[in-house]
Amino acid sequence: YSMGPWATTYKLSVLSSSDFHTSQRMSRLARYSFWALQLRKLHSSHIATLSFPSSFSTSASQSTATRPSPPPIHVGLTEYAGRGVFASRRISAGELIHTAQPIVSHPSLSSVHTVCYFCLRKLPSSARSLEASQTVSFCSTQCEDQSKKFYDVEKKADWSRFNEYCRLQGLKYPLLVKRLACQVISGVVSSDVLDILQPEIPSSDRISKMKKEVALLNNTFEGSDIGSEQMAFLTEEWYAGVLARIRINAFRIELAIGSYEDLLSLAAASVEAEAAVGNAVYVLPSLYNHDCDPNVNIVWIENVDAKVKALRDIEEGEELRICYIDASMDYKARQTILYEGFGFHCNCLRCASKD
Numbered sequence: 384y385s386m387g388p389w390a391t392t393y394k395l396s397v398l399s400s401s402d403f404h405t406s407q408r409m410s411r412l413a414r415y416s417f418w419a420l421q422l423r424k425l426h427s428s429h430i431a432t433l434s435f436p437s438s439f440s441t442s443a444s445q446s447t448a449t450r451p452s453p454p455p456i457h458v459g460l461t462e463y464a465g466r467g468v469f470a471s472r473r474i475s476a477g478e479l480i481h482t483a484q485p486i487v488s489h490p491s492l493s494s495v496h497t498v499c500y501f502c503l504r505k506l507p508s509s510a511r512s513l514e515a516s517q518t519v520s521f522c523s524t525q526c527e528d529q530s531k532k533f534y535d536v537e538k539k540a541d542w543s544r545f546n547e548y549c550r551l552q553g554l555k556y557p558l559l560v561k562r563l564a565c566q567v568i569s570g571v572v573s574s575d576v577l578d579i580l581q582p583e584i585p586s587s588d589r590i591s592k593m594k595k596e597v598a599l600l601n602n603t604f605e606g607s608d609i610g611s612e613q614m615a616f617l618t619e620e621w622y623a624g625v626l627a628r629i630r631i632n633a634f635r636i637e638l639a640i641g642s643y644e645d646l647l648s649l650a651a652a653s654v655e656a657e658a659a660v661g662n663a664v665y666v667l668p669s670l671y672n673h674d675c676d677p678n679v680n681i682v683w684i685e686n687v688d689a690k691v692k693a694l695r696d697i698e699e700g701e702e703l704r705i706c707y708i709d710a711s712m713d714y715k716a717r718q719t720i721l722y723e724g725f726g727f728h729c730n731c732l733r734c735a736s737k738d
């Protein structure tokens with residue numbers, strides 16, 4: 384399961400919380416102070432992944448007078464689900480709260496020749512690479528430049544077996560791990576970049592499948608001229624940790640319909656293939672908790688940049704929550720998917736009334 388761009392039309396939601404014993408609170412606080420430290424570490428290296436609403440730019444040459452104000456949110460501890468995102472002022476319905484760029488993203492295998500290999504923007508027909516070819520395309524020189532380092536690493540190896548394995552098994556997350564590994568080898572990110580995110584607890588079945596994937600990834604790199612010291616991080620333990628975080632935190636990217644042509648291809652895609660153009664992992668969007676009647680949603684308009692928008696008026700101090708799944712499903716289906724996919728029993732107001 385991955386979090387998706389689920390539209391919602393449900394009514395009012397307020398923060399639901401339960402009383403926890405002080406001792407439980409203390410142990411949680413200790414656990415999350417580790418994450419708070421990680422967040423601070425990440426703040427400097429990943430500030431570029433968070434951008435602000437309006438037409439402000441964040442260039443270093445800007446004077447403080449013209450600097451954008453930070454987004455109207457803060458990360459804090461909830462009483463029921465670890466960290467969460469809270470409104471630091473009143474937010475109006477429809478407001479763009481912030482945008483975020485991914486730490487790692489990858490097109491779905493069915494979209495790899497029709498979208499930009501970096502930002503997942505749909506390519507005009509003339510710019511698409513041939514399906515039979517091993518090449519990929521970029522929508523702009525900017526995306527090509529931003530991909531250069533990891534793509535130079537990726538090009539050193541032959542990915543046909545790895546991709547075929549993912550295709551046959553219907554796997555999408557190993558593609559994100561492959562891209563992350565290329566980013567680490569090229570020095571663009573550090574191997575612990577996802578450590579800040581909450582991991583899932585893997586089942587034994589998952590662990591044995593994962594061993595196969597990591598062996599395939601290692602064999603693919605070993606066939607290239609990448610030095611073993613550059614690949615030293617790529618252990619079973621690293622792969623398991625990264626996959627456990629991707630499984631809980633990846634978003635499935637469906638671009639908003641921009642044209643009549645998009646509408647037609649989406650209609651065809653829903654019959655022939657997956658409608659999602661790819662998957663991506665972000666820092667801040669991954670800190671939003673779930674509600675079956677959310678007050679914010681995340682949309683992707685033209686590319687992988689996530690836009691977090693208020694679905695209704697939100698009061699200062701209220702927790703901002705998104706819906707991880709299709710909110711139109713019934714109570715039982717939602718509970719099952721949330722438990723199997725994300726490991727929790729939802730007790731939002733809507734679920735409490737079994738709606």
Ligand SMILES: C[S@@+](CC[C@H](N)C(=O)[O-])C[C@H]1O[C@@H](n2cnc3c(N)ncnc32)[C@H](O)[C@@H]1O
Pocket residue numbers: 463464465466467580581631632669670671672673674725726727728729730731
């Ligand atoms: C994407 S993370 C959200 C941020 C997370 N709270 C953290 O501290 O990193 C998803 C995880 O948060 C927890 N979570 C999110 N929404 C929840 C809810 N409504 N009830 C209980 N746990 C929830 C679950 O453990 C879930 O797997």
